[in-house]
Amino acid sequence: xxxxxxxxxxxxxxxxxxxxxxxxAAFFEQRMNDTAAFELSLRRMPPNRGYMVACGIERIxxxxxEFRIDETAIAHLESLKLFKPxxxxxxxxxxxxxxxxxxxxxxxxxxxxxxLEVCAPLIEAQLVETLILNQVGxxxxxxxxxxRCFSAAQGRRLVDFGPRRAQGADAPLITARASYLAGFHGxxxxxGGRRYGIPVYGTMSHSFVMAHERELKAFDDFAGSFPRLSTxxxxxxxxxxxxxxxxxxxxxxxxxxxxxxGIRLDSGRLFDLATQARxxxxxxxxxxxxxxxxxxxxxxxxxxxxxxxxPIDAFGVGTSLAVSDDAPAGDFNYKLVExxxxxxxxxxxxxxxxxxxxxIFRARNAAGSDYSDLVGLIDESTATVTREFRQPPAxxxxxxxxxxxxxxxxxxxxxxxELRAQTLAEFPHLDARxxxxxxxxxYPVRPTATLNAMIISERLKxxxxxx
Amino acid sequence: xxxxxxxxxxxxxxxxxxxxxxxxAAFFEQRMNDTAAFELSLRRMPPNRGYMVACGIERIxxxxxEFRIDETAIAHLESLKLFKPxxxxxxxxxxxxxxxxxxxxxxxxxxxxxxLEVCAPLIEAQLVETLILNQVGxxxxxxxxxxRCFSAAQGRRLVDFGPRRAQGADAPLITARASYLAGFHGxxxxxGGRRYGIPVYGTMSHSFVMAHERELKAFDDFAGSFPRLSTxxxxxxxxxxxxxxxxxxxxxxxxxxxxxxGIRLDSGRLFDLATQARxxxxxxxxxxxxxxxxxxxxxxxxxxxxxxxxPIDAFGVGTSLAVSDDAPAGDFNYKLVExxxxxxxxxxxxxxxxxxxxxIFRARNAAGSDYSDLVGLIDESTATVTREFRQPPAxxxxxxxxxxxxxxxxxxxxxxxELRAQTLAEFPHLDARxxxxxxxxxYPVRPTATLNAMIISERLKxxxxxx
Numbered sequence: 001x002x003x004x005x006x007x008x009x010x011x012x013x014x015x016x017x018x019x020x021x022x023x024x025a026a027f028f029e030q031r032m033n034d035t036a037a038f039e040l041s042l043r044r045m046p047p048n049r050g051y052m053v054a055c056g057i058e059r060i061x062x063x064x065x066e067f068r069i070d071e072t073a074i075a076h077l078e079s080l081k082l083f084k085p086x087x088x089x090x091x092x093x094x095x096x097x098x099x100x101x102x103x104x105x106x107x108x109x110x111x112x113x114x115x116l117e118v119c120a121p122l123i124e125a126q127l128v129e130t131l132i133l134n135q136v137g138x139x140x141x142x143x144x145x146x147x148r149c150f151s152a153a154q155g156r157r158l159v160d161f162g163p164r165r166a167q168g169a170d171a172p173l174i175t176a177r178a179s180y181l182a183g184f185h186g187x188x189x190x191x192g193g194r195r196y197g198i199p200v201y202g203t204m205s206h207s208f209v210m211a212h213e214r215e216l217k218a219f220d221d222f223a224g225s226f227p228r229l230s231t232x233x234x235x236x237x238x239x240x241x242x243x244x245x246x247x248x249x250x251x252x253x254x255x256x257x258x259x260x261x262g263i264r265l266d267s268g269r270l271f272d273l274a275t276q277a278r279x280x281x282x283x284x285x286x287x288x289x290x291x292x293x294x295x296x297x298x299x300x301x302x303x304x305x306x307x308x309x310x311p312i313d314a315f316g317v318g319t320s321l322a323v324s325d326d327a328p329a330g331d332f333n334y335k336l337v338e339x340x341x342x343x344x345x346x347x348x349x350x351x352x353x354x355x356x357x358x359x360i361f362r363a364r365n366a367a368g369s370d371y372s373d374l375v376g377l378i379d380e381s382t383a384t385v386t387r388e389f390r391q392p393p394a395x396x397x398x399x400x401x402x403x404x405x406x407x408x409x410x411x412x413x414x415x416x417x418e419l420r421a422q423t424l425a426e427f428p429h430l431d432a433r434x435x436x437x438x439x440x441x442x443y444p445v446r447p448t449a450t451l452n453a454m455i456i457s458e459r460l461k462x463x464x465x466x467x
Numbered sequence: 468x469x470x471x472x473x474x475x476x477x478x479x480x481x482x483x484x485x486x487x488x489x490x491x492a493a494f495f496e497q498r499m500n501d502t503a504a505f506e507l508s509l510r511r512m513p514p515n516r517g518y519m520v521a522c523g524i525e526r527i528x529x530x531x532x533e534f535r536i537d538e539t540a541i542a543h544l545e546s547l548k549l550f551k552p553x554x555x556x557x558x559x560x561x562x563x564x565x566x567x568x569x570x571x572x573x574x575x576x577x578x579x580x581x582x583l584e585v586c587a588p589l590i591e592a593q594l595v596e597t598l599i600l601n602q603v604g605x606x607x608x609x610x611x612x613x614x615r616c617f618s619a620a621q622g623r624r625l626v627d628f629g630p631r632r633a634q635g636a637d638a639p640l641i642t643a644r645a646s647y648l649a650g651f652h653g654x655x656x657x658x659g660g661r662r663y664g665i666p667v668y669g670t671m672s673h674s675f676v677m678a679h680e681r682e683l684k685a686f687d688d689f690a691g692s693f694p695r696l697s698t699x700x701x702x703x704x705x706x707x708x709x710x711x712x713x714x715x716x717x718x719x720x721x722x723x724x725x726x727x728x729g730i731r732l733d734s735g736r737l738f739d740l741a742t743q744a745r746x747x748x749x750x751x752x753x754x755x756x757x758x759x760x761x762x763x764x765x766x767x768x769x770x771x772x773x774x775x776x777x778p779i780d781a782f783g784v785g786t787s788l789a790v791s792d793d794a795p796a797g798d799f800n801y802k803l804v805e806x807x808x809x810x811x812x813x814x815x816x817x818x819x820x821x822x823x824x825x826x827i828f829r830a831r832n833a834a835g836s837d838y839s840d841l842v843g844l845i846d847e848s849t850a851t852v853t854r855e856f857r858q859p860p861a862x863x864x865x866x867x868x869x870x871x872x873x874x875x876x877x878x879x880x881x882x883x884x885e886l887r888a889q890t891l892a893e894f895p896h897l898d899a900r901x902x903x904x905x906x907x908x909x910y911p912v913r914p915t916a917t918l919n920a921m922i923i924s925e926r927l928k929x930x931x932x933x934x
Contacts, residue, residue: 004529004662005482005602007474007636014658015472015639017630018669021657026692032678062471076661082696126674133631134639135472163484164600165796168637169474172482172601188484194543195471195478202485207593207803210811211499215933225493229549237814241933268816295818319796328790329632336674344677347704349735351762466682466708 005169013069014076016130021077024123025087033121037338037357040116040132042109046141046327050440051430053147053423054103054115055178056139058413060132061404067096067128096124100404101378103360105414106143106181106423107399108430110443113375114337114358114400115140122339129334137332138171141324143178145299147427149317150183151435152303157314159201160187161294162322175322181420183427188316196416203231203264203292203316210236219249223260227253231262231292234277239268243277247284254286262314264292271310278311290314298325299437345458355458356451359400361385363393370429376448385448472636479530480540483597488544491590492554500588504805504824507583507599509576513608513794517907518897520614520890521570521582522645523606525880527599528871534563534595563591567871568845570827572881573610573648573890574866575897577910580842581804581825581867582607589806596801604799605638608791610645612766614894616784617650618902619770624781626668627654628761629789642789648887650894655783663883670698670731670759670783677703686716690727694720698729698759701744706735710744714751721753729781731759738777745778757781765792766904812925822925823918826867828852830860837896843915852915 002008027033042052069077074092077083098120109115116136118125149158160179163172176192186199193200204222212218215237223230232249234242243263250260263281265273270293281289293305294316302315319325335353336344343355357378363386364370372393376385386396402410433441447455469475494500509519536544541559544550565587576582583603585592616625627646630639643659653666660667671689679685682704690697699716701709710730717727730748732740737760748756760772761783769782786792802820803811810822824845830853831837839860843852853863869877900908914922 003476003479003533004526005474005479005598005637006476007472007640009470009473011636011640011658011662012470012472014661015630015636016657017628017655018657018660018667019655019672020669022669022693022696023672023675023689026675026689027678029692030688036674036678038674059471066470073661077657080667082693122678126672129672129674130631131472134633134636137632138634161484163482164597165604165799166601167605167634167790167795168641169478169482169601170472170635170637173474173478174635188486190483190485190488190544191478191481193485194481194540200485200547202487202489205486205490205593205596206813206815207503207505207596208490208493210803210813211494211503211589211806213932221497222490222493225496226489226549229489235815237929237933239816245933266815267818323634323790323795325795328634328792328795329786332632336677339678346673346677348673348702348733349706351734462704465680466704466712 007170009070010072010076012063013073015134016127020127020129022082024126025083027123027126028087028090033123034340035119036122036125036336037117037119038125038129038334039114039337039358040136040332040334041114042111043331043333043351045111046330048438048440049144049327050434050436051443052109052140053143053182054107054109054136054140055105055143055181056136056174057102057105057116057403059135059139060116061100061409063131064096064100064128064404065408069094094124094127095407096120096128097407098124098404099402099406101400101402103399104401104422106419106426108370108426109360110373110445112445113360113373117357117400119357133332133334137330139174139178141327141330142175142321143182145321145324146179146182146184148299148437149302149321151427152299152306152437153315154306156306156312158184159314159316160184160189160321161316161318163189165319166322171322177416179321180416181423183424198416202229204233206233206236209233215242216245216248219245223249223253227258229261231264232260233264233266235266235268239265239273240276243280247280247286250281250286250289251284260286260289262290262292264294266295270295270312271305271308274310274312292316294318303437343454343458345455345462347459347462354447354451354455356454358451359398361448362397362399363389364395364397364429365391366394368429369431371431372444374446374448376451377454380448380450388448474637476537477539480536481543482601483594487594487596489549491593492550494590494593495554495557500590501807502586503589503592503803504584504586505592505596505801506581506804506825507603507799507801508581509578510798510800510818512578513797515905515907516611516794517901517903518910519576519607520610520649521574521576521603521607522572522610522648523603523641524569524583524870525572526602526606527583528567528876530598531563531567531595531871532875536561561591562874563587563595564874565591566869566873568867568869570866571868571889573886573893575837575893576827577840577912579912580827580840584824584867586824600799600801604797606641606645608794608797609642609788610649612788612791613646613649613651615766615904616769616788618894619766619773619904620782621773623773623779625651626781626783627651627656627788628783628785630656632786633789638789644883646788647883648890650891665883669696671700673700673703676700682709683712683715686712690716690720694725696728698731699727700731700733702733702735706732706740707743710747714747714753717748717753717756718751727753727756729757729759731761733762737762737779738772738775741777741779759783761785770904810921810925812922812929814926814929821914821918821922823921825918826865828915829864829866830856831862831864831896832858833861835896836898838898839911841913841915843918844921847915847917855915
């Protein structure tokens with residue numbers, strides 16, 4: 001019997017709400033399986049978010065390439081006694097044969113924009129709904145949270161300390177990757193480091209100090225075992241006394257030609273403790289030994305500490321990153337926008353969708369800053385759309401790209417380092433007002449005239465679908 | 468190459484923060500691997516929580532029974548160039564040989580209590596820290612959220628609609644199980660239903676209605692395919708018009724000897740719409756057709772709707788359940804409490820731990836209500852402790868049980884139905900003031916005199932560990 005914690009191919013094939021299967025069965029019976037386009041978008045910006053960082057798209061592409069509902073999964077579906085044999089046989093042979101258009105992994109976006117579009121036979125596009133919402137939704141929330149920490153940290157090192165507080169076994173892998181993509185320097189997560197080739201960082205546990213009779217002996221033992229990786233955790237008992245003990249080890253290591261890796265503060269008043277620790281270390285001639293802080297940190301707290309001038313060189317961010325604690329879920333939705341070449345629209349109160357296959361046109365001014373987006377239809381050209389910006393742009397880019405065609409990746413699979421570099425290169429183009437941690441400015445996003453006309457005509461058409 | 472979404476045995480073996488491996492390596496070098504006891508507890512109650520429902524313990528037991536660090540994992544650790552060959556060899560042969568004492572899965576607990584204790588050779592107990600915090604932490608937050616929805620719903624059906632908004636691929640499995648344990652009737656999650664044998668529920672997607680030219684035709688098609696499972700989603704365009712269309716199908720099904728499964732409202736003013744829908748259905752003679760509501764629901768909203776008398780028969784709870792949105796992470800910690808038979812204590816500012824291996828003694832009055840807990844040491848007896856309750860108890864139970872010994876389960880593996888029944892049977896013993904959704908009462912938890920004396924003496928001893 002497999003370990004309960006493992007998530008296998010059968011789980012992947014059944015990673016769907018039951019209705020994905022029941023409506024697919026009804027489509028199958030009605031022979032409704034023509035080409036459909038579904039669009040993933042964010043209905044509204046989460047609290048205090050001025051921009052979003054798209055993430056999870058690469059994982060979706062990888063999963064779609066291998067998508068299948070294996071025999072065990074089919075046997076389970078059969079056991080539900082809901083589905084006819086012909087439909088189950090059809091599901092067993094199903095592969096993803098469609099196309100995916102999407103933002104670049106790490107790309108910036110805003111509410112109301114098409115961030116990923118699946119265009120495929122209706123049933124294929126339907127069955128992957130839960131998967132896409134789950135994976136892109138969470139990864140994007142974490143990448144966005146990480147980007148906020150990155151701007152608050154002003155170049156200080158950031159390490160993902162989240163695995164212990166994350167929601168389940170998969171979330172830490174996503175967090176390790178998404179936070180690295182958005183500027184973190186590495187992760188404490190060994191499994192995540194392995195899977196994505198991310199640098200791993202670790203310091204020391206309280207238990208290590210507690211299992212020893214004396215703190216100084218614990219520090220000495222640890223420095224002996226890891227002369228190049230000895231960041232000593234000083235807050236198990238009294239933090240200031242702990243820094244003095246760490247300084248003794250630092251001096252000893254230096255005399256032996258080595259170097260103390262750092263000290264870590266994990267509780268108490270971090271500003272006061274970091275200030276005292278810096279003095280203690282400097283007086284011992286250890287002015288090159290960095291101070292690492294952790295313990296309930298987030299972008300707000302990091303900004304506050306650095307704003308006050310706390311001499312902290314690196315931050316471990318755990319809970320707040322791992323669960324995106326002030327916005328644990330985004331209002332993402334995946335809606336049918338076209339079927340058989342005809343636009344489709346949902347009118348639900350407060351949750352209306354916009355019809356048609358779309359493109360995002362992003363305007364940049366002469367100084368290189370993004371300042372406005374138009375959302376248009378897929379067949380609109382950059383040239384035509386350029387005229388619609390209120391302030392004439394220096395450049396306009398269509399940023400939704402075809403990433404998969406016929407179920408295969410169209411573009412070479414980018415490496416994480418490359419994606420990270422592109423993501424970090426994009427941040428400076430964002431207006432500082434969008435990056436404000438609280439009450440950021442709202443980025444202007446409007447529909448093009450063509451899309452607007454379609455919204456109006458489709459609204460009328462949709463209202464008549466209930467007659 | 469395996470699908471990125473899968474979580475395999477190597478991931479399980481490396482599911483740890485780097486420091487778990489580095490401190491273990493240092494312990495190994497110092498030959499410090501005597502018996503240690505680590506305790507999992509919740510430092511403080513999350514906002515608005517008057518009680519917690521323990522969950523994730525069964526999964527930990529299952530994972531510990533199979534715990535190993537496989538060859539691929541060892542090869543990866545070797546590649547980090549941090550560890551000596553002898554240590555890696557030791558890790559490759561490591562199995563979990565210790566004992567686990569814990570609350571029953573689904574048991575009620577409060578802040579400051581030992582909910583799970585691992586007693587094992589130091590390195591084994593250390594290496595499973597991240598795993599235990601991650602798994603029990605999240606499952607407990609979700610089970611607790613689900614229990615709150617259960618009490619708000621006053622017997623109405625509750626279905627987990629969370630997979631699309633959950634944090635990664637593992638969280639939905641945990642949510643399906645944890646919410647069922649705490650009173651939900653089932654889940655939309657097909658993979659979760661399969662793994663844990665939980666009833667699955669599904670209605671209909673907006674895309675199903677949108678892909679049709681007419682809503683009525685969509686309803687008719689769906690009812691044709693699923694005459695026994697036809698809960699029709701009425702809010703794609705106008706909800707009231709949608710209910711009228713659903714009623715037409717209901718009448719048609721009845722004439723054919725069938726029955727409409729229900730209607731689902733997913734947006735708009737749910738109270739008004741449910742009231743109108745009830746009238747429309749009743750006028751059509753469909754008074755036995757239930758109304759299902761969904762869309763940003765949580766325990767607060769459910770209580771409000773039912774308090775106002777909304778005629779809603781079932782609720783789909785998604786985001787708020789899946790991420791426990793008002794408390795996405797709990798302040799759980801896993802601390803060394805004893806090494807080589809000697810108590811250990813951490814003094815960190817605001818994060819002190821309590822020393823010693825412990826037991827929870829729960830007092831119940833003659834009416835059968837739980838009213839106070841004492842946390843004592845493992846060797847204290849129920850008889851001795853009984854005298855310490857301020858109000859004499861009718862019964863006192865020691866609720867932390869030995870669940871695993873020598874790395875094997877000691878008790879037979881309980882079925883989920885059995886655990887669910889026990890959990891639901893426990894709710895009535897909780898004071899209504901603890902179940903208040905906002906500002907609940909605080910349940911009295913105190914240390915026994917013996918534990919208190921140990922805390923005082925260990926504090927002094929710990930303060931001297933920095934001399």
